[in-house]
Amino acid sequence: MSGTDPTPKLEDVASRAGVSTATVSRFINNPDVVAAATGERIRAAIDETGYIPNLVAGGLASSKSRLVAVLIPNLTNSIFNDTIEAMVEELSAGGITVMLGLTGPHEIQAEQMIRAAISRRADAIISTGPINEPIKALVRRSRVTFLQVWELPEDPVDIAVGFSHPDAGRDIARFLMGRGYQRPHLVTANGSRARMRSAGFKEEWLAQGGQAPSEGEVDIPSRFGHARRVFAEIRRLEVQPDVVVCGSDYLAQGLIVEAQTSGLRVPDDLAVVGFGNTSVAGEMRPTITTVDIDGRRIAREAIAAIQRRTRELAPGERRIDVGFRLIARESA
């Protein structure tokens, strides 16, 4: 191993093992098809040369990239982080490279990121954000496997793995009504999913005979830092709410801090509901009542769907509903 050796290639391994490059390639990608003794010699040659396969060349030849693009709005304060983390872990464990695209809160960079993924001939694109028409057209034209995750549109561009946001909103409404709350305040982020949840909430709340809730808006994503302004706005309301429904556990946490700082007790003076069941929800004082989304399950279903495509198996459902689960804790 002299310091100036060029990077070893398949050919170097092959000649060292006394076989053709085809056989080495087979051994690497499909060891069973190679005779055991030959395989041993190849393994030794790989170790001796320190060979690391060139997946760029391999990808070009096989037209399989083993690359999956994951598109997320942002890394900080993101309610998807558990899902993303699970996704990246499971993909990596399967030998798949994850290409990360940050699309910005309103998906500004989404199209550029999708083009980049297509340029690299990604096996699939997993998107956590909403999709507009130009993007749909681009995706369809490229025929890339496209996963919309964390939502469940009527007619997915390709495949969707998620849950019904309106239903989640309705569940929260029923839960709060069941607990006897009467004056909810809805804090809705300016994104389509948050709006769907709020719409579901209101529909159910009114259907159950509740008074119309008061409402506030925040910029997406629903962050801890929004709490000061939101709480100040709530205090100025004519009718003080008895519970605040938030778009994330982070905002809920912030409101708890604000309420307590003002001398209010949570939940007695003001209750708070979060969303996402991020780790902080179970760790805050008081612990936060929230809606749990099984991020690992979303990750697994997404990966299974991708593999059905890659391995040309029978297609599964186009809409995979992983559901959600309301977790009652101390804050409401």
Added chain:
Amino acid sequence: MSGTDPTPKLEDVASRAGVSTATVSRFINNPDVVAAATGERIRAAIDETGYIPNLVAGGLASSKSRLVAVLIPNLTNSIFNDTIEAMVEELSAGGITVMLGLTGPHEIQAEQMIRAAISRRADAIISTGPINEPIKALVRRSRVTFLQVWELPEDPVDIAVGFSHPDAGRDIARFLMGRGYQRPHLVTANGSRARMRSAGFKEEWLAQGGQAPSEGEVDIPSRFGHARRVFAEIRRLEVQPDVVVCGSDYLAQGLIVEAQTSGLRVPDDLAVVGFGNTSVAGEMRPTITTVDIDGRRIAREAIAAIQRRTRELAPGERRIDVGFRLIARESA
């Protein structure tokens, strides 16, 4: 544009524009070198065919991947998230694809991720975690540009962009002593950088005539959720500290919540210092005294260093110190 067209190739664009593939390639990668009129025809042909370059083929031919691997321990509760977000944004803006590797808290997957990056012939690997000997050897052998970020070892594997953790610890010690605190409690995560900061803190604290601080340990990363146990341990101490020094703003935030829940006032009864100046530090009640690291600057310096390599410019420093800044807020 009939629905069954195969994906257009460079050749399709070339024949449509009446030029060779070489000229189209030049136009795409280096437009200035192509005559304006020819360029116009090529642009039109690209639009008409909906051509998206195949970067896999391009990368193989040019042996430039325009791919950078970013290795981080975890996505949630990560103090690096601002740095990573900045890094991904700036790299993407420069047309570079980011490959994301999750290495786990103790860098368990780091070697596998580095192999994956080398397999894709990444132009550079940016690592936010500590590096062991096998990894050093692997990196050196592959001759990939390797950036260690958020730390500043004496002898970097290749290039380091970060700051001195011992110095940061010393600064915190001086600051707290200046404010008149007398009984600090150090909560150190079981990672090398946290230990360096704590060592720096203790050295300076003792040098300034302080009594030996009490200490606790947490699993890396320093998370919000550690606060309950840490606070309980503090309460059992013979000598109650007057300030707790944490490895992250998240843990500091958790301790504030715990202290307040126990009826202690922060900072009067117990002060708290965080680390990282994540967004929550300025938004918490009370706001958190912490150490700011300029994540964007780290990102910019890292990218500049990569480009010096890629474009074969004169090499810059091997150790780039971006410093840090203690921010005094309400919590200490």
Added chain:
DNA sequence: CTGAAAGCGCTTACAG
């Protein structure tokens, strides 16, 4: 179970 050879879709000296 293995090899010879074509081909994946680009880039880039080289020549003009």
Added chain:
DNA sequence: CTGAAAGCGCTTACAG
């Protein structure tokens, strides 16, 4: 400013 052609490092029918 542009083209013909070799080559990047693999994979994979095809044949044996």
